[in-house]
Amino acid sequence: KAGVTQTPRYLIKTRGQQVTLSCSPISGHRSVSWYQQTPGQGLQFLFEYFSETQRNKGNFPGRFSGRQFSNSRSEMNVSTLELGDSALYLCASSLIAGARHEQYFGPGTRLTVT
Amino acid sequence: QKEVEQNSGPLSVPEGAIASLNCTYSDRGSQSFFWYRQYSGKSPELIMSIYSNGDKEDGRFTAQLNKASQYVSLLIRDSQPSDSATYLCAVIRSNDYKLSFGAGTTVTVRA
Numbered sequence: 001k002a003g004v005t006q007t008p009r010y011l012i013k014t015r016g017q018q019v020t021l022s023c024s025p026i027s028g029h030r031s032v033s034w035y036q037q038t039p040g041q042g043l044q045f046l047f048e049y050f051s052e053t054q055r056n057k058g059n060f061p062g063r064f065s066g067r068q069f070s071n072s073r074s075e076m077n078v079s080t081l082e083l084g085d086s087a088l089y090l091c092a093s094s095l096i097a098g099a100r101h102e103q104y105f106g107p108g109t110r111l112t113v114t
Numbered sequence: 115q116k117e118v119e120q121n122s123g124p125l126s127v128p129e130g131a132i133a134s135l136n137c138t139y140s141d142r143g144s145q146s147f148f149w150y151r152q153y154s155g156k157s158p159e160l161i162m163s164i165y166s167n168g169d170k171e172d173g174r175f176t177a178q179l180n181k182a183s184q185y186v187s188l189l190i191r192d193s194q195p196s197d198s199a200t201y202l203c204a205v206i207r208s209n210d211y212k213l214s215f216g217a218g219t220t221v222t223v224r225a
Contacts, residue, residue, distance in 0.1 A: 099145050100146050102160060103213055
């Protein structure tokens with residue numbers, strides 16, 4: 001079974017631009033979560049989608065948004081990029097949402113903002 | 115108090131030894147616990163999940179859970195250089211089911 005895929009793998013943007021990242025979950029998985037990983041802050045939760053609905057949201061500004069499509073694929077968007085948005089953005093999928101869901105990560109998108 | 119705390123490391127062990135990693139969590143209602151391994155420059159890989167008190171073994175890995183003490187540990191037996199990585203403890207919060215991660219412990223296995 002294919003794993004979680006993320007595109008693009010690497011991205012360089014300038015301040016003020018916007019970016020859209022894409023995630024395709026493992027086949028049959030309906031929950032997709034997004035995380036930001038930086039050396040200083042570690043892994044931080046951005047949001048979770050299940051059946052096209054946002055179930056949870058982390059403590060990030062409104063510049064960070066996401067959505068999920070009917071085929072469970074998900075996108076996240078960051079508008080008005082700042083230097084501090086440079087990070088590894090990880091998508092994780094799970095079969096269902098809830099207390100016992102094991103999450104499997106994709107390879108990530110490394111975003112550099114200059 | 116952080117939601118998930120891990121011993122800061124780095125942890126250096128000789129090849130063949132046991133590496134012991136510890137994790138404590140603050141949410142007494144948490145029921146699901148995970149260990150992820152992350153190699154430098156790669157994404158986290160799920161290596162163990164544990165839901166009940168006691169030990170769970172998978173190959174050279176043993177996860178231990180003590181809910182009363184709010185403590186999870188991971189033992190790596192017969193450590194190999196390929197085990198050199200950062201190990202992340204993760205806990206599902208009971209109120210909103212978010213997955214909360216510790217800062218990670220970096221393990222180096224010396225040949």
